[in-house]
Amino acid sequence: MAQSNDVILEVRGLKAQYRSPRGIVKAVDQVSFDLRRGETLSLVGESGCGKTATGLSILRLIEGLRGEIVGGQILYHGNDLLKMSSEKLRQVRGSKIAMIFQDPQSSLNPVLKVGDQIAEPIMLHMGLGKKDARARALELMKQVGIPFPERRIDEYPHQFSGGMKQRVMIAIALSCNPEVLIADEPTTALDVTSKAQIMDIFRHLKENKSMSIIFITHDMGLVADTADRIVVMYGGRLAEAGTVLHVFDTPQHPYTMGLLKCLPSISGSQTRLVPIAGTIPSLIDPPDNCNFNPRCPYVMKMCREVRPPEYQTAPGHRAACFLYTQFPVHSPGAVAGVA
Numbered sequence: 001m002a003q004s005n006d007v008i009l010e011v012r013g014l015k016a017q018y019r020s021p022r023g024i025v026k027a028v029d030q031v032s033f034d035l036r037r038g039e040t041l042s043l044v045g046e047s048g049c050g051k052t053a054t055g056l057s058i059l060r061l062i063e064g065l066r067g068e069i070v071g072g073q074i075l076y077h078g079n080d081l082l083k084m085s086s087e088k089l090r091q092v093r094g095s096k097i098a099m100i101f102q103d104p105q106s107s108l109n110p111v112l113k114v115g116d117q118i119a120e121p122i123m124l125h126m127g128l129g130k131k132d133a134r135a136r137a138l139e140l141m142k143q144v145g146i147p148f149p150e151r152r153i154d155e156y157p158h159q160f161s162g163g164m165k166q167r168v169m170i171a172i173a174l175s176c177n178p179e180v181l182i183a184d185e186p187t188t189a190l191d192v193t194s195k196a197q198i199m200d201i202f203r204h205l206k207e208n209k210s211m212s213i214i215f216i217t218h219d220m221g222l223v224a225d226t227a228d229r230i231v232v233m234y235g236g237r238l239a240e241a242g243t244v245l246h247v248f249d250t251p252q253h254p255y256t257m258g259l260l261k262c263l264p265s266i267s268g269s270q271t272r273l274v275p276i277a278g279t280i281p282s283l284i285d286p287p288d289n290c291n292f293n294p295r296c297p298y299v300m301k302m303c304r305e306v307r308p309p310e311y312q313t314a315p316g317h318r319a320a321c322f323l324y325t326q327f328p329v330h331s332p333g334a335v336a337g338v339a
């Protein structure tokens with residue numbers, strides 16, 4: 001559990017969209033959550049539900065990818081990143097909030113030595129000279145478990161395996177001691193062994209509580225022992241949010257219940273895999289109702305007609321579902337300490 005209620009990042013009613021030939025894709029539709037000091041928050045949901053778009057929006061990287069942010073606030077220590085000058089935003093990116101991506105292959109420059117790629121942001125943001133930056137790069141390579149760093153620091157990306165490339169990406173992200181690390185499916189492109197080793201790095205970072213981490217994954221199995229809190233997304237919207245303990249113990253949203261049933265049971269012989277029937281909704285001009293209703297076993301008439309607000313079902317636990325109308329409606333920012 002996170003020790004602190006110190007909120008570093010507040011995402012408030014975020015709306016982001018992509019322009020596509022088929023129309024406007026509402027990739028993030030009024031999503032709100034807080035990130036506290038030293039915690040790991042997991043963004044989970046099936047592929048295509050807006051997790052990456054949310055991560056990209058926090059750093060406003062979505063704007064360079066035919067995307068735009070059309071509503072909400074992203075408060076970093078109370079300052080709205082959406083209103084920040086590009087100069088200030090550049091300082092935040094890389095040195096305060098860093099992001100690592102699913103595919104390490106396409107994120108590294110093939111013609112630059114690995115060590116130089118780790119050292120570059122250190123020189124740029126921390127003002128270290130070449131020699132000190134190289135020493136720090138070496139230290140980071142050791143920290144992320146790259147063997148023989150003294151030799152490998154002068155090698156090129158093609159000499160690294162997928163798992164080792166991802167370690168390099170993590171080293172680059174950690175290079176300036178960011179306060180926030182956004183990791184977007186950092187193990188998805190990797191083999192099983194590399195995946196386990198990368199997860200160890202994240203477990204270690206979490207235990208150190210040295211930074212706040214947003215861990216994006218479609219794999220509920222990775223969430224249980226990595227995250228303190230979870231935000232479950234569905235079709236660009238927040239379905240449920242709460243502590244890992246609460247959400248795994250008493251999932252509220254039928255979508256979360258479905259995701260958890262998809263997890264193979266490790267407790268004994270009853271290994272069950274029950275996929276959620278149906279497919280994810282189109283995010284182009286979605287109707288203003290509950291977007292999970294076509295797949296929901298508990299669907300009611302109102303679910304087809306109106307979009308549910310988020311009901312606060314317990315302190316720090318909320319679900320966008322009409323099954324919980326007896327609970328108060330959660331309004332972002334209104335309840336201190338509740339994310």
Ligand SMILES: Nc1ncnc2c1ncn2[C@@H]1O[C@H](COP(=O)(O)OP(=O)(O)O)[C@@H](O)[C@H]1O
Binds near residue numbers: 027050283
């Ligand atoms: N560059 C893009 N242009 C148009 N639509 C996109 C683009 N990138 C993603 N999308 C769409 O935005 C929605 C959310 O995608 P994404 O955030 O990548 O989901 P996730 O990370 O949860 O898999 C999906 O419908 C996806 O097809």
Ligand SMILES: [Mg+2]
Binds near residue numbers: 184
């Ligand atoms: Mg993604």
